[in-house]
Amino acid sequence: xxxxxxxxxxxxxxxxxxxxxxxxxxxxxxxxxxxxxxxxxxxxxxxxxxxxxxxxxxxxxxxxxxxxxxxxxxxxxxxxxxxxxxxxxxxxxxxxxxxxxxxxxxxxxxxxxxxxxxxxxxxxxxxxxxxxxxxxxxxxxxxxxxxxxxxxxxxx
Amino acid sequence: xxxxxxxxxxxxxxxxxxxxxxxxxxxxxxxxxxxxxxxxxxxxxxxxxxxxxxxxxxxxxxxxxxxxxxxxxxxxxxxxxxxxxxxxxxxxxxxxxxxxxxxxxxxxxxxxxxxxxxxxxxxxxxxxxxxxxxxxxxxxxxxxxxxxxxxxxxxxxxxxxxxxxxxxxxxxxxxxxxxxxxxxxxxxxxxxxxxxxxxxxxxxxxxxxxxxxxxxxxxxxxxxxxxxxxxxxxxxxxxxxxxxxxxxxxxxxxxxxxxxxxxxxxxxxxxxxxxxxxxxxxxxxxxxxxxxxxxxxxxxxxxxxxxxxxxxxxxxxxxxxxxxxxxxxxxxxxxxxxxxxxxxxxxxxxxxxxxxxxxxxxxxxxxxxxxxxxxxxxxxxxxxxxxxxxxxxxxxxxxxxxxxxxxxxxxxxxxxxxxxxxxxxxxxxxxxxxxxxxxxxxxxxxxxxxxxxxxxxxxxxxxxxxxxxxxxxxxxxxxxxxxxxxxxxxxxxxxxxxxxxxxx
Numbered sequence: 001x002x003x004x005x006x007x008x009x010x011x012x013x014x015x016x017x018x019x020x021x022x023x024x025x026x027x028x029x030x031x032x033x034x035x036x037x038x039x040x041x042x043x044x045x046x047x048x049x050x051x052x053x054x055x056x057x058x059x060x061x062x063x064x065x066x067x068x069x070x071x072x073x074x075x076x077x078x079x080x081x082x083x084x085x086x087x088x089x090x091x092x093x094x095x096x097x098x099x100x101x102x103x104x105x106x107x108x109x110x111x112x113x114x115x116x117x118x119x120x121x122x123x124x125x126x127x128x129x130x131x132x133x134x135x136x137x138x139x140x141x142x143x144x145x146x147x148x149x150x151x152x153x154x155x156x
Numbered sequence: 157x158x159x160x161x162x163x164x165x166x167x168x169x170x171x172x173x174x175x176x177x178x179x180x181x182x183x184x185x186x187x188x189x190x191x192x193x194x195x196x197x198x199x200x201x202x203x204x205x206x207x208x209x210x211x212x213x214x215x216x217x218x219x220x221x222x223x224x225x226x227x228x229x230x231x232x233x234x235x236x237x238x239x240x241x242x243x244x245x246x247x248x249x250x251x252x253x254x255x256x257x258x259x260x261x262x263x264x265x266x267x268x269x270x271x272x273x274x275x276x277x278x279x280x281x282x283x284x285x286x287x288x289x290x291x292x293x294x295x296x297x298x299x300x301x302x303x304x305x306x307x308x309x310x311x312x313x314x315x316x317x318x319x320x321x322x323x324x325x326x327x328x329x330x331x332x333x334x335x336x337x338x339x340x341x342x343x344x345x346x347x348x349x350x351x352x353x354x355x356x357x358x359x360x361x362x363x364x365x366x367x368x369x370x371x372x373x374x375x376x377x378x379x380x381x382x383x384x385x386x387x388x389x390x391x392x393x394x395x396x397x398x399x400x401x402x403x404x405x406x407x408x409x410x411x412x413x414x415x416x417x418x419x420x421x422x423x424x425x426x427x428x429x430x431x432x433x434x435x436x437x438x439x440x441x442x443x444x445x446x447x448x449x450x451x452x453x454x455x456x457x458x459x460x461x462x463x464x465x466x467x468x469x470x471x472x473x474x475x476x477x478x479x480x481x482x483x484x485x486x487x488x489x490x491x492x493x494x495x496x497x498x499x500x501x502x503x504x505x506x507x508x509x510x511x512x513x514x515x516x517x518x519x520x521x522x523x524x525x526x527x528x529x530x531x532x533x534x535x536x537x538x539x540x541x542x543x544x545x546x547x548x549x550x551x552x553x554x555x556x557x558x559x560x561x562x563x564x565x566x567x568x569x570x571x572x573x574x575x576x577x578x579x580x581x582x583x584x585x586x587x588x589x590x591x592x593x594x595x596x597x598x599x600x601x602x603x604x605x606x607x608x609x610x611x612x613x614x615x616x617x618x619x620x621x622x623x624x625x626x627x628x629x630x631x632x633x634x635x636x637x638x639x640x641x642x643x644x645x646x647x648x649x650x651x652x653x654x655x656x657x658x659x660x
Contacts, residue, residue, distance in 0.1 A: 012229055014214065014226065014229050015229075020252065021215065022454070040231065041333070042235070042334050045276075045321075046315070046318060047278065047322065047332065047333055049315065050319055050322065098298065098299060100298065101300055101302060102303065102311065102315070103298055105300060105303055105304075105308065105311065106303060106308050106311040106312050106315060107312065107315070108392050126209055127209050127210045128210040128211045128213075128214040129214065
């Protein structure tokens with residue numbers, strides 16, 4: 001049976017770089033990659049769980065802000081990297097890592113075998129405006145290429 | 157399973173300022189600062205809420221018909237409430253009376269939102285404190301710990317019914333999270349008979365899950381004298397405020413539409429008003445230390461963070477709604493409302509319930525009502541009619557009010573003759589509660605922290621004082637690393653950090 005891959009762009013598309021995951025997902029959508037479904041997730045948490053169930057591989061693209069990062073940097077992470085944040089935190093109930101952990105706890109048989117997080121360093125996540133800041137925008141094509149090549153088309 | 161851990165050991169701090177930053181389990185980053193006096197008792201406490209900027213500017217000059225899909229981007233948690241309030245504001249802007257079918261579909265959609273939102277709050281935010289205990293280790297005090305304690309089958313039911321709430325919103329609203337169906341005078345999408353039957357079946361299941369949740373609350377919370385003690389603790393969790401919420405002509409609680417009723421500390425009606433009158437009723441106070449405004453009753457006035465009849469602070473949300481109403485239109489919610497009233501009456505409470513933690517009980521009664529009302533609407537075969545849009549008129553100014561799960565939500569727009577937005581004002585539920593939440597935090601901190609002795613459990617009990625309001629700050633930001641867990645920082649007077657305690 002063909003592998004079912006899902007790409008989820010997370011964020012708010014009218015809150016500057018907060019929407020970078022959404023914009024990356026839309027670029028992948030335009031490429032029309034066979035056997036890959038693309039979703040936008042404007043909310044955090046359990047909505048993600050509804051989406052990922054019954055897929056083999058899931059790629060989640062979201063914004064991040066780290067202390068020493070530069071806008072447009074990106075990091076690839078796995079579920080294990082969130083062990084520290086799964087417990088003890090949860091904005092309005094569920095953050096993404098908690099939602100996945102709850103899925104593994106309650107419906108493990110329907111959870112994807114592989115989950116990759118692509119975190120893109122954001123410059124501005126506080127001001128409502130359409131579009132990304134210049135450095136983040138400039139970094140996007142190469143990141144989207146990488147996602148398609150290394151994550152989506154990766155041999156399972 | 158082991159019993160919940162209600163209390164833990166305190167440690168004496170020599171510092172004068174305690175910061176809880178950021179607040180856990182709260183959308184958007186909040187921060188609580190607690191200031192101690194020389195004896196180590198609480199002199200003051202503040203809850204600060206940061207602000208996302210530029211939303212109003214973003215909306216000005218756009219077509220007002222875009223606002224239902226833009227305003228719902230304010231928030232990743234309650235977009236459906238913004239969509240409904242915004243659509244109702246457009247009804248007013250375009251003098252467009254929705255058709256009977258459109259009203260039913262909007263309300264049905266909204267019952268899906270309540271189901272999803274109240275389940276998420278109770279099971280993910282409230283239950284950790286009630287199942288595992290406020291002083292349980294922070295690493296366990298979350299939804300995963302709750303499922304460990306109560307069992308995987310219950311976890312599966314939680315996921316299933318929250319998902320039903322989303323599914324109903326998706327069927328009626330086009331999309332579950334950021335709906336697109338609201339138009340002035342109606343909705344954009346007709347429902348098929350198959351979809352109606354599908355929603356009817358999900359609604360039946362939601363009614364049962366409502367019953368189950370209420371029973372769980374009785375077993376876990378009301379049946380435990382320590383928890384009952386917490387709820388009834390008048391030193392930490394009790395504010396005699398005004399209350400605001402929506403009702404029908406018989407003063408039964410309403411979520412989607414109705415008049416807004418305000419009652420005083422004894423339950424006497426102060427005013428019942430229409431959306432267009434809101435500026436006559438509500439004024440907003442500004443504090444220098446926070447961006448968020450603090451609404452209060454104009455006729456009473458702002459007296460600071462104090463309660464009683466001379467202070468215009470009011471509360472909204474489940475506690476506000478249950479205190480302004482005289483019951484529910486559906487039988488199971490009404491029956492539990494009567495249990496609620498009798499229980500409180502037996503404890504000597506005759507008027508409004510001022511006990512802050514009673515928010516949780518009220519929320520579960522609303523979960524029951526939302527399921528029952530969802531079933532009533534989904535069983536009504538007329539909702540598949542194609543009569544989904546009424547006539548409209550040239551645009552002007554308009555106000556729409558609805559009850560978001562977190563409380564009264566007001567959208568007010570002004571349009572030029574071409575339909576372009578020239579003014580937008582919104583008062584959201586959490587803003588309505590902001591003054592009361594600050595007062596609750598200060599009250600709980602003062603009651604629980606003495607002689608500089610603090611513990612994680614004690615600080616979590618301070619958080620419980622505002623968590624029950626289910627606050628949701630201006631949000632939409634959910635960067636992957638955006639929500640570290642509770643961090644308590646002890647600082648010297650010059651602001652330098654002496655000691656940091658983290659619970660993750």
